Amino acid sequence: xxxxxxxxxxxxxxxxxxxxxxxxxxxxxxxxxxxxxxxxxxxxxxxxxxxxxxxxxxxxxxxxxxxxxxxxxxxxxxxxxxxxxxxxxxxxxxxxxxxxxxxxxxxxxxxxxxxxxxxxxxxxxxxxxxxxxxxxxxxxxxxxxxxxxxxxxxxxxxxxxxxxxxxxxxxxxxxxxxxxxxxxxxxxxxxxxxxxxxxxxxxxxxxxxxxxxxxxxxxxxxxxxxxxxxxxxxxxxxxxxxxxxxxxxxxxxxxxxxxxxxxxxxxxxxxxxxxxxxxxxxxxxxxxxxxxxxxxxxxxxxxxxxxxxxxxxxxxxxxxxxxxxxxxxxxxxxxxxxxxxxxxxxxxxxxxxxxxxxxxxxxxxxxxxxxxxxxxxxxxxxxxxxxxxxxxxxxxxxxxxxxxxx
Numbered sequence: 514x515x516x517x518x519x520x521x522x523x524x525x526x527x528x529x530x531x532x533x534x535x536x537x538x539x540x541x542x543x544x545x546x547x548x549x550x551x552x553x554x555x556x557x558x559x560x561x562x563x564x565x566x567x568x569x570x571x572x573x574x575x576x577x578x579x580x581x582x583x584x585x586x587x588x589x590x591x592x593x594x595x596x597x598x599x600x601x602x603x604x605x606x607x608x609x610x611x612x613x614x615x616x617x618x619x620x621x622x623x624x625x626x627x628x629x630x631x632x633x634x635x636x637x638x639x640x641x642x643x644x645x646x647x648x649x650x651x652x653x654x655x656x657x658x659x660x661x662x663x664x665x666x667x668x669x670x671x672x673x674x675x676x677x678x679x680x681x682x683x684x685x686x687x688x689x690x691x692x693x694x695x696x697x698x699x700x701x702x703x704x705x706x707x708x709x710x711x712x713x714x715x716x717x718x719x720x721x722x723x724x725x726x727x728x729x730x731x732x733x734x735x736x737x738x739x740x741x742x743x744x745x746x747x748x749x750x751x752x753x754x755x756x757x758x759x760x761x762x763x764x765x766x767x768x769x770x771x772x773x774x775x776x777x778x779x780x781x782x783x784x785x786x787x788x789x790x791x792x793x794x795x796x797x798x799x800x801x802x803x804x805x806x807x808x809x810x811x812x813x814x815x816x817x818x819x820x821x822x823x824x825x826x827x828x829x830x831x832x833x834x835x836x837x838x839x840x841x842x843x844x845x846x847x848x849x850x851x852x853x854x855x856x857x858x859x860x861x862x863x864x865x866x867x868x869x870x871x872x873x874x875x876x877x878x879x880x881x882x883x884x885x886x887x888x889x890x891x892x893x894x895x896x897x898x899x900x901x902x903x904x905x906x907x908x909x910x911x912x913x914x915x916x917x918x919x
Contacts, residue, residue: 538706538730538750540609543581544617546574546594553578554621557596564589564606565755567802568905587611587728587750592619600624604632610649611730611750647732648672655723662686663723663765663790666716669747672731680716689716692745693733699744705751705915717749719919724761724794725809725899727752751915753903754805758797765790787816802905809899816892822883825874833857895919 542561546554557574565588574580592604599621609615622630650668660667666688670677678697680689689697698715701708711718732746767788792811799806827837835842836855843849844861852858876884897919904912 538611538703538748539584539586540611541581541583541614542585542590542592542607542609542617543579543614544619546578546580546596546619546621548599548621549623554596554599557594557599557619557621560593560595561585562591562593564591565757566753566805566903566905567756568911570908585609586753592617594619594621595626596621597626598623599626600628600630601626602630602632610651611728612647612732612748613649613730647730649728649730651728655726655728660723664688664720665723665726665729665749666690666720668729669731672733674733675731680714686720689714690747692731695744701746702749703746704749704917705913706748709749717747719897719917721749721751721917722792722809722811722897722899724763724792724811725751725807751899751901752794752796752807752809753901753913754796754798754807756798756801756805758795760793760795762793763791786818787814789814799902804905805903807899807901811897813893813895815894816890818888818890821887821889822878822880823885823887824883825876825885827876827884831870831873833859833862 544559546557546559548554553574553576555574555576555578557578557580558571559574559580559582560569560571561582562569563586570582572580572582587610588608590607590609592607593601595601600623602619602621604617604619607615607617619632648671650671654671655665655668658668664686667677669675669690669692672692674693676691678689678691679687680697690700691697692700700710700715702710702715702717704717704721709718710716727750729747729749732748734745765788767786769786772786790811790813792809794807794809796805796807798804829835829837834854834856838855840855842852842855842857844852874885874887878884878886897917900916902914906912
Protein backbone atom coordinates (compact mmCIF):
# COMPACT_ATOMS: atom_id res chain seq x y z
CA UNK A 514 0.00 0.00 0.00
CA UNK A 515 1.49 3.30 -1.05
CA UNK A 516 0.34 6.68 0.20
CA UNK A 517 1.24 10.16 -0.95
CA UNK A 518 -0.56 13.06 0.60
CA UNK A 519 -0.63 16.73 -0.23
CA UNK A 520 2.11 18.73 1.43
CA UNK A 521 0.72 21.25 3.87
CA UNK A 522 2.62 24.40 4.82
CA UNK A 523 1.53 26.38 7.84
CA UNK A 524 2.65 29.93 8.49
CA UNK A 525 1.62 31.30 11.87
CA UNK A 526 2.34 34.74 13.27
CA UNK A 527 1.95 35.14 17.01
CA UNK A 528 1.28 38.52 18.59
CA UNK A 529 1.62 38.74 22.34
CA UNK A 530 -1.33 40.96 23.19
CA UNK A 531 -3.75 40.97 26.15
CA UNK A 532 -6.33 38.87 24.32
CA UNK A 533 -5.58 36.25 21.68
CA UNK A 534 -8.60 34.49 20.27
CA UNK A 535 -6.87 31.47 18.76
CA UNK A 536 -3.71 30.26 20.42
CA UNK A 537 -2.82 27.55 17.87
CA UNK A 538 -2.20 24.94 20.56
CA UNK A 539 -0.21 27.22 22.84
CA UNK A 540 -0.72 27.81 26.56
CA UNK A 541 -1.07 30.74 28.93
CA UNK A 542 0.97 31.89 31.92
CA UNK A 543 -0.94 34.07 34.35
CA UNK A 544 -0.73 35.06 37.99
CA UNK A 545 -0.97 37.69 40.67
CA UNK A 546 1.83 39.57 42.46
CA UNK A 547 1.41 40.53 46.13
CA UNK A 548 3.55 41.95 48.92
CA UNK A 549 4.06 40.44 52.43
CA UNK A 550 0.75 41.95 53.60
CA UNK A 551 -1.09 40.27 50.71
CA UNK A 552 -1.67 43.64 49.02
CA UNK A 553 -1.38 43.64 45.24
CA UNK A 554 1.73 45.05 43.58
CA UNK A 555 0.93 47.01 40.41
CA UNK A 556 3.47 47.66 37.66
CA UNK A 557 5.76 44.83 38.77
CA UNK A 558 8.01 43.60 35.98
CA UNK A 559 7.45 39.98 34.92
CA UNK A 560 10.08 38.29 32.76
CA UNK A 561 9.33 34.92 31.17
CA UNK A 562 12.16 33.04 29.46
CA UNK A 563 11.93 29.80 27.51
CA UNK A 564 14.59 27.52 29.02
CA UNK A 565 15.11 25.66 25.73
CA UNK A 566 15.13 28.43 23.13
CA UNK A 567 16.12 31.46 25.19
CA UNK A 568 13.09 33.42 23.98
CA UNK A 569 12.30 36.14 26.53
CA UNK A 570 9.12 38.15 27.03
CA UNK A 571 8.57 40.96 29.47
CA UNK A 572 5.32 42.48 30.74
CA UNK A 573 4.04 44.45 33.74
CA UNK A 574 1.27 43.70 36.21
CA UNK A 575 -1.90 45.79 35.98
CA UNK A 576 -3.44 47.91 38.74
CA UNK A 577 -4.80 44.73 40.37
CA UNK A 578 -1.39 43.06 40.38
CA UNK A 579 -2.41 40.58 37.70
CA UNK A 580 -0.42 39.52 34.66
CA UNK A 581 -1.30 37.27 31.75
CA UNK A 582 0.81 36.13 28.81
CA UNK A 583 -1.05 34.35 26.01
CA UNK A 584 0.23 32.29 23.08
CA UNK A 585 3.01 30.64 25.08
CA UNK A 586 4.40 27.59 23.20
CA UNK A 587 4.43 24.40 25.30
CA UNK A 588 7.71 23.91 27.14
CA UNK A 589 9.66 24.80 30.26
CA UNK A 590 9.98 28.41 31.37
CA UNK A 591 11.79 30.47 33.99
CA UNK A 592 9.66 33.26 35.46
CA UNK A 593 10.98 36.20 37.49
CA UNK A 594 9.16 39.09 39.18
CA UNK A 595 10.77 42.36 40.28
CA UNK A 596 9.50 45.60 41.78
CA UNK A 597 11.21 48.55 43.54
CA UNK A 598 11.99 47.86 47.23
CA UNK A 599 11.33 44.13 46.81
CA UNK A 600 13.58 41.14 46.31
CA UNK A 601 13.55 39.47 42.90
CA UNK A 602 11.55 36.25 42.91
CA UNK A 603 12.58 33.50 40.47
CA UNK A 604 10.54 30.45 39.46
CA UNK A 605 13.22 28.46 37.61
CA UNK A 606 11.04 25.71 36.11
CA UNK A 607 7.44 26.31 35.14
CA UNK A 608 5.92 23.78 32.76
CA UNK A 609 3.40 24.95 30.15
CA UNK A 610 1.33 22.40 28.23
CA UNK A 611 -0.87 22.80 25.18
CA UNK A 612 -3.97 24.96 25.63
CA UNK A 613 -3.64 25.06 29.41
CA UNK A 614 -3.59 28.06 31.71
CA UNK A 615 -0.69 27.79 34.14
CA UNK A 616 -0.78 29.99 37.24
CA UNK A 617 2.40 31.47 38.70
CA UNK A 618 1.34 33.60 41.66
CA UNK A 619 4.23 35.49 43.27
CA UNK A 620 4.59 36.77 46.84
CA UNK A 621 7.32 39.42 46.98
CA UNK A 622 9.50 40.01 50.03
CA UNK A 623 10.81 43.38 51.14
CA UNK A 624 14.47 43.88 50.26
CA UNK A 625 16.87 44.99 47.57
CA UNK A 626 16.14 43.99 43.99
CA UNK A 627 19.63 42.50 43.83
CA UNK A 628 18.55 39.88 46.37
CA UNK A 629 16.92 36.80 44.92
CA UNK A 630 14.30 34.38 46.23
CA UNK A 631 14.02 31.08 44.34
CA UNK A 632 10.74 29.19 44.28
CA UNK A 633 11.72 25.60 43.64
CA UNK A 634 8.27 24.19 42.83
CA UNK A 635 4.70 25.27 42.25
CA UNK A 636 1.98 22.81 43.16
CA UNK A 637 -0.27 22.20 40.10
CA UNK A 638 -3.80 23.42 40.70
CA UNK A 639 -7.14 23.10 39.01
CA UNK A 640 -7.74 25.71 36.33
CA UNK A 641 -10.24 28.12 37.90
CA UNK A 642 -9.83 30.59 35.03
CA UNK A 643 -11.52 28.38 32.42
CA UNK A 644 -14.54 26.08 32.29
CA UNK A 645 -13.09 23.90 29.52
CA UNK A 646 -12.47 20.24 30.38
CA UNK A 647 -9.65 18.31 28.80
CA UNK A 648 -6.62 16.07 29.24
CA UNK A 649 -3.12 16.99 28.13
CA UNK A 650 -0.82 14.16 27.00
CA UNK A 651 2.71 15.40 27.57
CA UNK A 652 5.99 14.54 25.89
CA UNK A 653 7.02 11.94 28.46
CA UNK A 654 3.76 10.02 28.10
CA UNK A 655 3.96 10.15 24.30
CA UNK A 656 7.47 8.72 24.21
CA UNK A 657 7.54 6.24 27.09
CA UNK A 658 4.25 4.35 26.90
CA UNK A 659 4.41 1.24 24.67
CA UNK A 660 2.18 1.54 21.61
CA UNK A 661 1.34 -0.97 18.91
CA UNK A 662 2.41 0.55 15.59
CA UNK A 663 3.43 3.66 17.59
CA UNK A 664 0.18 5.42 16.70
CA UNK A 665 -0.47 8.45 18.93
CA UNK A 666 -4.23 7.97 18.51
CA UNK A 667 -4.09 5.13 21.03
CA UNK A 668 -3.07 7.66 23.70
CA UNK A 669 -6.29 9.61 23.20
CA UNK A 670 -8.02 6.83 25.13
CA UNK A 671 -6.20 8.01 28.28
CA UNK A 672 -8.72 10.85 28.40
CA UNK A 673 -11.61 10.21 30.83
CA UNK A 674 -14.74 9.50 28.82
CA UNK A 675 -12.84 8.56 25.63
CA UNK A 676 -13.30 5.16 24.00
CA UNK A 677 -11.45 3.65 21.05
CA UNK A 678 -13.73 2.47 18.24
CA UNK A 679 -13.19 1.24 14.67
CA UNK A 680 -12.86 4.02 12.12
CA UNK A 681 -12.88 4.48 8.38
CA UNK A 682 -9.49 6.16 7.92
CA UNK A 683 -6.80 3.95 6.38
CA UNK A 684 -3.99 6.33 7.40
CA UNK A 685 -4.97 5.78 11.05
CA UNK A 686 -5.04 1.98 10.56
CA UNK A 687 -8.78 1.92 11.17
CA UNK A 688 -8.51 3.69 14.53
CA UNK A 689 -11.04 6.21 15.74
CA UNK A 690 -12.24 7.63 19.05
CA UNK A 691 -15.46 8.58 20.78
CA UNK A 692 -15.13 11.40 23.29
CA UNK A 693 -17.75 12.11 25.93
CA UNK A 694 -20.37 9.93 24.28
CA UNK A 695 -20.47 11.85 20.99
CA UNK A 696 -20.07 10.16 17.63
CA UNK A 697 -16.51 9.50 16.52
CA UNK A 698 -17.15 11.63 13.41
CA UNK A 699 -17.82 14.72 15.56
CA UNK A 700 -14.26 15.27 16.78
CA UNK A 701 -12.12 18.08 15.40
CA UNK A 702 -8.37 17.56 15.04
CA UNK A 703 -5.98 20.50 14.76
CA UNK A 704 -2.23 20.58 14.13
CA UNK A 705 -0.52 23.69 15.48
CA UNK A 706 -3.90 25.42 15.36
CA UNK A 707 -4.80 24.47 11.77
CA UNK A 708 -7.66 22.13 10.89
CA UNK A 709 -6.07 18.72 10.39
CA UNK A 710 -9.26 16.72 9.95
CA UNK A 711 -10.26 14.49 7.03
CA UNK A 712 -13.78 15.35 5.92
CA UNK A 713 -16.56 12.84 6.66
CA UNK A 714 -14.50 10.49 8.85
CA UNK A 715 -13.14 13.34 11.02
CA UNK A 716 -9.86 11.61 11.75
CA UNK A 717 -6.38 13.18 11.51
CA UNK A 718 -5.13 13.52 7.93
CA UNK A 719 -1.81 11.83 8.75
CA UNK A 720 -0.80 9.42 11.51
CA UNK A 721 1.88 11.86 12.66
CA UNK A 722 5.09 10.22 13.87
CA UNK A 723 5.44 10.12 17.64
CA UNK A 724 8.90 11.62 17.26
CA UNK A 725 7.48 14.65 15.45
CA UNK A 726 4.82 15.18 18.11
CA UNK A 727 5.60 17.22 21.20
CA UNK A 728 2.29 16.78 22.99
CA UNK A 729 -1.44 17.05 22.47
CA UNK A 730 -4.63 17.78 24.36
CA UNK A 731 -8.11 16.33 24.15
CA UNK A 732 -10.78 18.96 24.81
CA UNK A 733 -14.06 17.45 25.98
CA UNK A 734 -16.46 20.40 26.20
CA UNK A 735 -16.97 24.10 26.91
CA UNK A 736 -14.49 25.13 24.22
CA UNK A 737 -14.63 28.62 22.76
CA UNK A 738 -15.74 29.49 19.23
CA UNK A 739 -12.24 29.04 17.78
CA UNK A 740 -12.78 25.26 17.73
CA UNK A 741 -15.34 25.48 14.95
CA UNK A 742 -17.41 22.46 14.04
CA UNK A 743 -16.08 19.88 16.52
CA UNK A 744 -18.09 18.74 19.52
CA UNK A 745 -14.72 17.63 20.97
CA UNK A 746 -11.21 18.39 19.79
CA UNK A 747 -7.72 16.90 19.65
CA UNK A 748 -4.99 19.56 19.51
CA UNK A 749 -1.61 18.38 18.23
CA UNK A 750 1.61 20.34 18.61
CA UNK A 751 4.70 19.51 16.57
CA UNK A 752 8.21 19.58 17.99
CA UNK A 753 10.48 22.52 17.41
CA UNK A 754 14.23 22.99 17.61
CA UNK A 755 16.03 24.42 20.63
CA UNK A 756 19.40 25.97 21.44
CA UNK A 757 20.86 22.48 21.81
CA UNK A 758 21.27 19.96 19.00
CA UNK A 759 19.22 16.84 19.66
CA UNK A 760 18.74 13.81 17.44
CA UNK A 761 17.55 10.23 17.59
CA UNK A 762 17.42 7.18 15.34
CA UNK A 763 15.29 4.10 15.84
CA UNK A 764 14.01 0.89 14.29
CA UNK A 765 11.16 -1.11 15.79
CA UNK A 766 11.06 -4.67 14.48
CA UNK A 767 8.50 -7.45 14.58
CA UNK A 768 8.79 -10.59 12.46
CA UNK A 769 8.24 -14.34 12.39
CA UNK A 770 11.28 -14.95 14.58
CA UNK A 771 9.65 -13.09 17.49
CA UNK A 772 5.90 -13.49 16.93
CA UNK A 773 3.70 -16.55 17.25
CA UNK A 774 1.70 -17.22 14.10
CA UNK A 775 -1.88 -18.32 13.41
CA UNK A 776 -2.79 -21.90 14.30
CA UNK A 777 -3.20 -23.07 10.69
CA UNK A 778 -0.02 -21.42 9.44
CA UNK A 779 2.26 -23.84 7.56
CA UNK A 780 5.45 -24.76 9.40
CA UNK A 781 7.54 -23.47 6.51
CA UNK A 782 7.00 -20.98 3.74
CA UNK A 783 4.55 -18.09 3.56
CA UNK A 784 3.03 -16.19 5.15
CA UNK A 785 6.10 -14.48 6.56
CA UNK A 786 5.26 -11.52 8.77
CA UNK A 787 7.78 -8.69 8.85
CA UNK A 788 7.25 -5.22 10.32
CA UNK A 789 9.82 -2.45 10.46
CA UNK A 790 9.11 1.07 11.71
CA UNK A 791 12.23 3.16 11.50
CA UNK A 792 13.20 6.78 11.40
CA UNK A 793 15.33 9.61 12.69
CA UNK A 794 14.99 13.22 13.70
CA UNK A 795 17.27 16.16 14.33
CA UNK A 796 16.62 19.57 15.84
CA UNK A 797 18.76 22.50 16.83
CA UNK A 798 19.59 26.18 16.34
CA UNK A 799 20.22 28.00 13.09
CA UNK A 800 20.83 31.27 14.91
CA UNK A 801 21.23 31.02 18.68
CA UNK A 802 18.16 32.33 20.57
CA UNK A 803 16.64 33.33 17.23
CA UNK A 804 16.03 30.67 14.59
CA UNK A 805 15.54 26.93 15.05
CA UNK A 806 14.87 23.88 12.89
CA UNK A 807 13.43 20.40 13.41
CA UNK A 808 13.48 17.54 10.88
CA UNK A 809 11.81 14.15 11.20
CA UNK A 810 11.53 11.13 8.89
CA UNK A 811 9.70 7.88 9.56
CA UNK A 812 9.23 4.87 7.34
CA UNK A 813 7.12 1.77 7.72
CA UNK A 814 7.54 -1.51 5.87
CA UNK A 815 5.12 -4.33 6.50
CA UNK A 816 4.93 -7.66 4.75
CA UNK A 817 2.35 -10.17 5.85
CA UNK A 818 0.32 -13.03 4.47
CA UNK A 819 -3.28 -14.01 4.89
CA UNK A 820 -4.45 -17.56 5.48
CA UNK A 821 -7.31 -18.38 3.12
CA UNK A 822 -9.04 -21.79 3.19
CA UNK A 823 -11.73 -23.05 0.87
CA UNK A 824 -12.96 -25.67 -1.56
CA UNK A 825 -11.68 -26.01 -5.14
CA UNK A 826 -12.56 -28.66 -7.76
CA UNK A 827 -10.72 -31.93 -7.40
CA UNK A 828 -8.84 -33.52 -10.30
CA UNK A 829 -11.84 -35.83 -10.91
CA UNK A 830 -14.23 -32.86 -11.08
CA UNK A 831 -11.97 -31.10 -13.57
CA UNK A 832 -12.37 -34.19 -15.82
CA UNK A 833 -16.16 -33.98 -15.48
CA UNK A 834 -16.39 -36.88 -12.98
CA UNK A 835 -18.66 -35.99 -10.06
CA UNK A 836 -19.24 -39.57 -8.89
CA UNK A 837 -17.43 -38.97 -5.59
CA UNK A 838 -19.50 -35.94 -4.61
CA UNK A 839 -22.66 -37.81 -3.63
CA UNK A 840 -24.66 -35.30 -5.64
CA UNK A 841 -26.65 -36.20 -8.74
CA UNK A 842 -25.69 -34.16 -11.79
CA UNK A 843 -28.63 -33.77 -14.19
CA UNK A 844 -28.73 -33.02 -17.91
CA UNK A 845 -30.94 -29.93 -18.49
CA UNK A 846 -31.20 -30.72 -22.21
CA UNK A 847 -32.51 -34.26 -21.61
CA UNK A 848 -35.44 -33.66 -19.28
CA UNK A 849 -33.14 -33.34 -16.26
CA UNK A 850 -32.17 -37.00 -16.54
CA UNK A 851 -29.00 -37.88 -14.55
CA UNK A 852 -25.76 -38.14 -16.46
CA UNK A 853 -24.56 -41.70 -16.76
CA UNK A 854 -22.25 -42.50 -13.84
CA UNK A 855 -22.52 -38.86 -12.73
CA UNK A 856 -19.94 -37.97 -15.39
CA UNK A 857 -20.41 -35.03 -17.77
CA UNK A 858 -19.02 -36.01 -21.19
CA UNK A 859 -16.30 -33.75 -22.58
CA UNK A 860 -18.41 -33.21 -25.67
CA UNK A 861 -20.89 -31.29 -23.54
CA UNK A 862 -18.30 -28.85 -22.12
CA UNK A 863 -18.48 -25.25 -23.22
CA UNK A 864 -15.26 -24.17 -25.04
CA UNK A 865 -14.92 -21.06 -22.87
CA UNK A 866 -15.32 -23.08 -19.67
CA UNK A 867 -12.67 -25.51 -20.87
CA UNK A 868 -10.19 -22.65 -21.12
CA UNK A 869 -11.05 -21.43 -17.62
CA UNK A 870 -10.35 -24.79 -15.98
CA UNK A 871 -6.60 -24.20 -16.15
CA UNK A 872 -6.92 -21.32 -13.68
CA UNK A 873 -8.35 -23.43 -10.85
CA UNK A 874 -5.70 -24.26 -8.22
CA UNK A 875 -4.87 -27.82 -7.31
CA UNK A 876 -6.10 -29.06 -3.89
CA UNK A 877 -3.22 -29.06 -1.40
CA UNK A 878 -4.78 -30.01 1.96
CA UNK A 879 -7.30 -32.49 3.30
CA UNK A 880 -9.48 -30.96 6.01
CA UNK A 881 -13.18 -31.04 6.82
CA UNK A 882 -14.84 -28.37 4.67
CA UNK A 883 -11.63 -27.34 2.90
CA UNK A 884 -9.15 -28.82 0.45
CA UNK A 885 -7.13 -25.73 -0.45
CA UNK A 886 -4.96 -23.36 1.62
CA UNK A 887 -3.58 -20.12 0.17
CA UNK A 888 -1.19 -17.62 1.77
CA UNK A 889 -1.25 -14.46 -0.40
CA UNK A 890 1.15 -11.67 0.51
CA UNK A 891 0.13 -8.16 1.59
CA UNK A 892 2.91 -5.58 1.31
CA UNK A 893 2.63 -2.08 2.75
CA UNK A 894 5.07 0.82 2.42
CA UNK A 895 4.65 4.22 4.08
CA UNK A 896 6.97 7.18 4.37
CA UNK A 897 6.42 10.53 6.03
CA UNK A 898 8.50 13.60 6.71
CA UNK A 899 8.13 16.68 8.89
CA UNK A 900 10.06 19.95 8.67
CA UNK A 901 9.54 22.83 11.08
CA UNK A 902 11.29 26.21 11.17
CA UNK A 903 10.81 28.70 14.04
CA UNK A 904 11.99 32.31 13.99
CA UNK A 905 11.69 34.95 16.69
CA UNK A 906 11.33 38.32 15.03
CA UNK A 907 10.72 40.42 18.14
CA UNK A 908 9.51 39.92 21.70
CA UNK A 909 5.96 40.19 20.42
CA UNK A 910 6.18 38.58 17.01
CA UNK A 911 7.16 35.01 16.14
CA UNK A 912 6.77 33.04 12.95
CA UNK A 913 6.99 29.33 12.23
CA UNK A 914 6.40 27.07 9.24
CA UNK A 915 5.56 23.35 9.24
CA UNK A 916 5.70 21.13 6.17
CA UNK A 917 4.34 17.59 6.23
CA UNK A 918 4.21 14.94 3.55
CA UNK A 919 3.25 11.29 3.45
